[in-house]
Amino acid sequence: MRASNISDDVAKEMVQNFKTVSKRNNILLAKGRVASEVYFVDSGYVILESEINGNPFTRHIAKEGEFITVIESFTARQPSKETLKMTKGARIYALGYKEFTALLDKYPTLEGAFRLVLQNTLIKCQARINDLLSLSAEEYYEKLISETPYILQAIPQYELSTYLGIKPQSLSRIRRKLMNIS
Template sequence: MFELLHKKINETIDITDQDFEHVKTLFIPKKLRKKRFLLQEGDPCVYTCFVERGLLRSFRIDEKGNEHILQFGMQGWWIADLYSFLTGVGSQYNIEALEESELLLITKPSWDTLLNEVPALERYFRILIQNNLIATQNRLMRNMTISAEERYTKLISEFPDISQRVPQHMIASYIGVTRETLSRLRSQISHQ
């Protein structure tokens, strides 16, 4: 179950087999069925999660009942409420499995142990957090400066199978439009 994690770490840093064997001892393998929650808003995020297989989403529901998707967690990605994970405060987000998923979970104490005992992983997580910050800033700027159609086509070009794996109302939420607007966009694009 740890093959993809090993591959992803090695794509970013070099890690010895001995160090990776130690890494494996600090993770908790978990299977999460579709529509089950890994985290619910208000609860502290006690795990950061590597997705070995499947698909999750991080989202929030506002006071009007509207859903806002912050992130999809695809195979080979990490997902958590990092602020809650690092501080122990209640989460602002829900994390739900959209598909049957196999996850590798690590607690904050185990994560701290990992960073202390395998220093190369401190570099690995720094690079991941940097890349996440850059991606988040780019997404925020796109949402403020490009049209909904451009946001949709960018998402589809980056993740071609997302429309087969994720319901359209969730794609609409992710790109910041209504379901009806997304339907019109898809119709316009198919006629071009």
């Protein structure tokens, strides 16, 4: 994502500060650690996972071309209540907190770009909350099929079921039902 008011020189310096993420496991940020980086998803997905009553819950999925971090932890410098995991084969770049804040200080135009990223993420989160509250699991799954079919191929069924707010067995039933209808 590139805001139109960012010059090529600023964009170039920003890109130079990003580092390729290389992890043996898929965990970018473990629960209880302070988020010290903001991530850019070049390919694949990053899953933001919370825990509710001891059960994992996929709260957000960042796709190619999106930024993600645990914003509460990143900005307040507090331990994260969430986990960030990248999908197998994902290509992720990280920008450290110090580099991020130095770039914001050096280039005030980045503040506006950052605000746009936050606004777009908030809009997506609010739409997701509305969907979870107003759609049945089957309706929400059908919406995902029509709007974001690529997620269904890349995200493991367990994470997809928690993203829908249901158990994996319920997702299997919904899939079977929809296959029988088609």
